[in-house]
Amino acid sequence: MNKNEINIGLIGFGTIGAGVVEIFNKNQDILSKKCGKPVNLKKVADLDITTDRGVEVKDGLLTTDVNDVLENDDIDIVIELVGGYEPAKTFILKAMENKKHVVSANKALIAKHWEELMETAEKNNVRFCFEASVGGGIPVLQPLNECLAANKFDSVYGIMNGTANYILTKMTEEGSAFEDVLKEAQEKGYAEADPTFDIEGHDTAQKLIVLTKLGFGEYVPQEKFYVEGITKVTPEDIEFAKNELNYVIKLLGIAKQTNRGLEIRVHPTFLPKKHLLASVNDVFNAIYIVGDFVGPVMLYGQGAGRMATASAVVGDCLDIVFNEDKRISYGPVDSQVNSIKNMNDVISKYYISLKALDKPGVLKNITEILNKNGISVESITQKTSSENEAVPIIIVTHETKEENIQKAIKTIDNSEYVEEESKIIRILE
Amino acid sequence: MNKNEINIGLIGFGTIGAGVVEIFNKNQDILSKKCGKPVNLKKVADLDITTDRGVEVKDGLLTTDVNDVLENDDIDIVIELVGGYEPAKTFILKAMENKKHVVSANKALIAKHWEELMETAEKNNVRFCFEASVGGGIPVLQPLNECLAANKFDSVYGIMNGTANYILTKMTEEGSAFEDVLKEAQEKGYAEADPTFDIEGHDTAQKLIVLTKLGFGEYVPQEKFYVEGITKVTPEDIEFAKNELNYVIKLLGIAKQTNRGLEIRVHPTFLPKKHLLASVNDVFNAIYIVGDFVGPVMLYGQGAGRMATASAVVGDCLDIVFNEDKRISYGPVDSQVNSIKNMNDVISKYYISLKALDKPGVLKNITEILNKNGISVESITQKTSSENEAVPIIIVTHETKEENIQKAIKTIDNSEYVEEESKIIRILE
Numbered sequence: 001m002n003k004n005e006i007n008i009g010l011i012g013f014g015t016i017g018a019g020v021v022e023i024f025n026k027n028q029d030i031l032s033k034k035c036g037k038p039v040n041l042k043k044v045a046d047l048d049i050t051t052d053r054g055v056e057v058k059d060g061l062l063t064t065d066v067n068d069v070l071e072n073d074d075i076d077i078v079i080e081l082v083g084g085y086e087p088a089k090t091f092i093l094k095a096m097e098n099k100k101h102v103v104s105a106n107k108a109l110i111a112k113h114w115e116e117l118m119e120t121a122e123k124n125n126v127r128f129c130f131e132a133s134v135g136g137g138i139p140v141l142q143p144l145n146e147c148l149a150a151n152k153f154d155s156v157y158g159i160m161n162g163t164a165n166y167i168l169t170k171m172t173e174e175g176s177a178f179e180d181v182l183k184e185a186q187e188k189g190y191a192e193a194d195p196t197f198d199i200e201g202h203d204t205a206q207k208l209i210v211l212t213k214l215g216f217g218e219y220v221p222q223e224k225f226y227v228e229g230i231t232k233v234t235p236e237d238i239e240f241a242k243n244e245l246n247y248v249i250k251l252l253g254i255a256k257q258t259n260r261g262l263e264i265r266v267h268p269t270f271l272p273k274k275h276l277l278a279s280v281n282d283v284f285n286a287i288y289i290v291g292d293f294v295g296p297v298m299l300y301g302q303g304a305g306r307m308a309t310a311s312a313v314v315g316d317c318l319d320i321v322f323n324e325d326k327r328i329s330y331g332p333v334d335s336q337v338n339s340i341k342n343m344n345d346v347i348s349k350y351y352i353s354l355k356a357l358d359k360p361g362v363l364k365n366i367t368e369i370l371n372k373n374g375i376s377v378e379s380i381t382q383k384t385s386s387e388n389e390a391v392p393i394i395i396v397t398h399e400t401k402e403e404n405i406q407k408a409i410k411t412i413d414n415s416e417y418v419e420e421e422s423k424i425i426r427i428l429e
Numbered sequence: 430m431n432k433n434e435i436n437i438g439l440i441g442f443g444t445i446g447a448g449v450v451e452i453f454n455k456n457q458d459i460l461s462k463k464c465g466k467p468v469n470l471k472k473v474a475d476l477d478i479t480t481d482r483g484v485e486v487k488d489g490l491l492t493t494d495v496n497d498v499l500e501n502d503d504i505d506i507v508i509e510l511v512g513g514y515e516p517a518k519t520f521i522l523k524a525m526e527n528k529k530h531v532v533s534a535n536k537a538l539i540a541k542h543w544e545e546l547m548e549t550a551e552k553n554n555v556r557f558c559f560e561a562s563v564g565g566g567i568p569v570l571q572p573l574n575e576c577l578a579a580n581k582f583d584s585v586y587g588i589m590n591g592t593a594n595y596i597l598t599k600m601t602e603e604g605s606a607f608e609d610v611l612k613e614a615q616e617k618g619y620a621e622a623d624p625t626f627d628i629e630g631h632d633t634a635q636k637l638i639v640l641t642k643l644g645f646g647e648y649v650p651q652e653k654f655y656v657e658g659i660t661k662v663t664p665e666d667i668e669f670a671k672n673e674l675n676y677v678i679k680l681l682g683i684a685k686q687t688n689r690g691l692e693i694r695v696h697p698t699f700l701p702k703k704h705l706l707a708s709v710n711d712v713f714n715a716i717y718i719v720g721d722f723v724g725p726v727m728l729y730g731q732g733a734g735r736m737a738t739a740s741a742v743v744g745d746c747l748d749i750v751f752n753e754d755k756r757i758s759y760g761p762v763d764s765q766v767n768s769i770k771n772m773n774d775v776i777s778k779y780y781i782s783l784k785a786l787d788k789p790g791v792l793k794n795i796t797e798i799l800n801k802n803g804i805s806v807e808s809i810t811q812k813t814s815s816e817n818e819a820v821p822i823i824i825v826t827h828e829t830k831e832e833n834i835q836k837a838i839k840t841i842d843n844s845e846y847v848e849e850e851s852k853i854i855r856i857l858e
Contacts, residue, residue, distance in 0.1 A: 019722070022722075023579050023722055026721070027579060027580070027581060027721075027722075030581065030761050030762075030763075030765075031578070031579065033761070033762040033763060034578055034757065034758060034761065034762055036756070131576060137722070137723040137724065137726065138723075138726060139568070139572035139576035139577060139726070139728075142571070142572070142575070142576050143568035143571070143572055143576075143728075146571070146744065146747065146748060146751065147560060147568035147571050147572070147741070147744045147748075148568060148740065148744060149460070149463055149743075149744055149747045150452050150456060150460065150739070150740045150743035150744050150747065151456070151740055152456060152459065276705075276708055276709070276729060279705055279708040280705070286727075291740060292455070292456075293448070293451075293452055293456075293566070293736045293737065293739060293740040293743075294566040294567075294730060294731070294736070294737050294740035294741075295566065295730065295731045295734075295736065295737050296729075296730060296731070297566065297567055297568070297728075297729065297730035298715075298727070298728075298729040298730065299568075299572075299726075299727075299728055299729075300705060300725075300726065300727040300728075300729070301723060301724065301725060301726035301727065302723065302724045302725070305724075307722045307723070307724065308722065308723050308724050310579070310722060311577065311579045311580055311720060311722040311723035312576070312723075314578075314579035314722075315575065315576045315577060315578055315579050318575065318578045318579065319575060319576075322575065322752070322755050322756075322757050323751070323752040323755055325754075326751050326752055327465070327751075328463065328751050329463060332459050332462070332463065333459075333462040333463055334459075334462060336459075
């Protein structure tokens with residue numbers, strides 16, 4: 001920037017906002033030196049400016065009036081950390097119209113209102129940066145969009161939700177049930193009181209929308225792809241994966257080019273233990289990118305949390321100071337996507353867990369149903385059970401179409417051979 | 430850039446050079462669209478322009494006269510892929526003096542002539558980018574220097590040499606001896622005919638110099654730090670690590686801030702299996718960065734090879750097109766290093782492997798020597814051996830100073846109790 005100093009205004013003094021304040025308290029000298037001019041956090045706006053956030057606050061920094069940021073001619077960059085759709089969107093659009101660059105971590109807003117936000121930024125000739133919206137502190141969007149820009153991407157997928165990964169990790173390590181680990185995660189502050197957003201895959205879906213736009217040039221809203229959470233995963237599934245198949249179960253967001261269109265989906269996935277993503281545990285996230293020239297690249301770190309996310313937010317501010325005029329599109333200029341593949345057309349190997357009734361001919365009849373639907377079986381494992389109880393049967397299939405599996409499961413579940421709804425988990429090779 | 434089109438000249442039509450040509454053959458349309466103007470590979474200079482490199486070459490692209498690149502007014506960016514010190518350095522300096530931006534993958538040159546290269550770039554107001562010099566195709570330098578710029582770094586370390594990692598991986602998986610795996614790696618093209626540079630740690634050291642400057646603002650030439658390769662690692666060391674300690678052995682380059690100065694060193698290292706770096710196998714590289722705000726971040730991918738390295742080279746060219754005027758220092762402006770810690774002052778846990786003679790009191794005398802040098806023992810394992818043969822003894826120490834270990838080993842090796850030189854491997858917790 002040509003100005004002698006850069007002033008930043010922050011809206012939203014919550015968890016991450018306090019992290020941003022802390023970075024400026026601690027590292028402002030190195031930031032300013034690196035930028036060659038003073039970089040100041042000038043104003044922090046929030047309705048609540050009295051609660052102690054555990055960070056030192058300089059006199060005059062806090063304000064309850066958002067226009068002290070939005071209408072302040074001194075302010076060059078606005079950080080939006082309010083979260084949610086409104087008033088966050090109004091704040092961002094107003095900041096852009098007032099010719100201020102904007103930094104945001106608001107994945108929900110960006111995933112939903114992508115076009116309006118980008119168009120408004122472009123129209124007003126300001127930059128809009130949101131590295132913190134995917135993978136928290138992990139450098140993901142800039143590497144994908146810039147460092148790796150020489151590539152066409154085959155796939156972009158990964159572990160994008162720390163809460164879900166923490167729960168699956170603990171279930172794997174301790175053999176505990178989903179509900180028990182969720183409760184523990186809530187007590188530790190790793191899961192929200194209402195954890196739906198994280199454990200049902202919506203958070204992962206929003207991040208995947210951003211990655212899909214950057215990787216393949218196509219904006220795909222959430223209603224257009226399949227999203228399944230981790231609530232149905234049981235310790236038995238995890239144990240079978242671990243001991244019988246040498247796999248782990250992770251909640252993955254997957255965007256993948258195929259000959260027959262782009263696959264985009266979120267669901268629990270069996271992953272070979274040798275895959276590096278299988279070693280990403282606890283609250284950590286990692287994004288796995290496969291490019292036509294670079295091959296596989298993985299970017300790993302803390303996908304959430306006050307300090308890590310604030311690191312990405314301030315990194316974006318510096319990027320703007322370094323390159324105020326950088327005009328690069330987010331993702332390829334032209335969409336590289338011919339069509340979005342219908343979930344029914346996805347091809348995968350499947351893990352099927354059934355509770356079969358102890359009747360004669362059960363196994364024969366179930367395999368017949370699979371056969372009729374064009375599903376070829378790789379292995380069948382029948383667990384022992386107490387007398388008169390339903391018998392757990394685990395089937396691993398060869399590659400087949402999702403449509404075939406869904407039809408087969410429907411037929412099986414409507415038959416007299418099973419006691420409860422069968423479950424499938426997709427297998428990534 | 431303000432010009433209507435960007436022309437790039439390449440010097441050095443070797444392995445990576447051919448990869449760059451291939452990227453332009455295949456993905457030029459998306460590069461040009463992303464940059465908003467045509468980006469052309471205009472000239473490729475090499476003394477040998479007749480050997481087939483397996484890529485399509487357009488008419489008029491090749492030249493044997495380097496001045497068709499260096500003195501060509503049409504060329505905006507020069508890619509140097511000659512390698513080595515001279516004439517590469519002369520070419521780069523001349524390109525800069527002719528006001529051309531420069532992209533290079535030449536770690537040896539950059540690690541040795543850092544100051545001269547940076548000063549010449551600055552004096553001529555051109556950019557000098559070298560993402561490909563560390564970690565091949567992996568985005569490392571830009572994330573470290575820009576995305577993570579809000580942080581002070583605690584440590585930057587990792588697996589930076591694919592050949593060494595391939596050898597250690599195969600030794601671990603197959604229990605083979607170093608020499609056998611090296612031979613196999615040479616046959617597969619993963620190791621050079623003269624592998625010294627890779628297996629003795631020099632390649633890792635050069636990359637570590639670049640990372641240390643970017644992470645801590647300090648240029649430390651190679652003669653100022655400890656570098657040890659992997660030639661002394663045996664299958665027995667690896668087996669003990671794996672089975673007794675749950676560790677793996679990796680060749681690490683380590684730069685780490687401590688209260689008593691910066692540690693910088695390259696050596697084989699015991700790494701807990703739970704550490705994500707322990708899962709980085711074969712020819713893959715990964716850089717592990719710990720920042721005061723972001724916490725741990727790992728960047729993983731192919732650290733060498735034609736396609737991956739070319740991806741990073743072309744990524745640098747795009748970065749220059751996006752931000753011709755970007756003037757950011759490589760690393761913090763002021764060094765954050767008070768002093769470089771002497772290797773003798775490094776504190777670590779140690780694995781010690783001895784070949785003790787079968788004499789009375791051997792164990793007692795060896796532990797006495799360790800005690801006298803202030804070394805506290807965590808475990809001692811005495812392996813069985815055939816009669817009259819030397820007895821392998823493995824000692825794992827608690828944390829102690831390198832100086833103490835070196836003194837103790839010297840005393841032990843000069844004593845009557847051991848048959849051959851003892852070996853130590855440092856343990857990273």
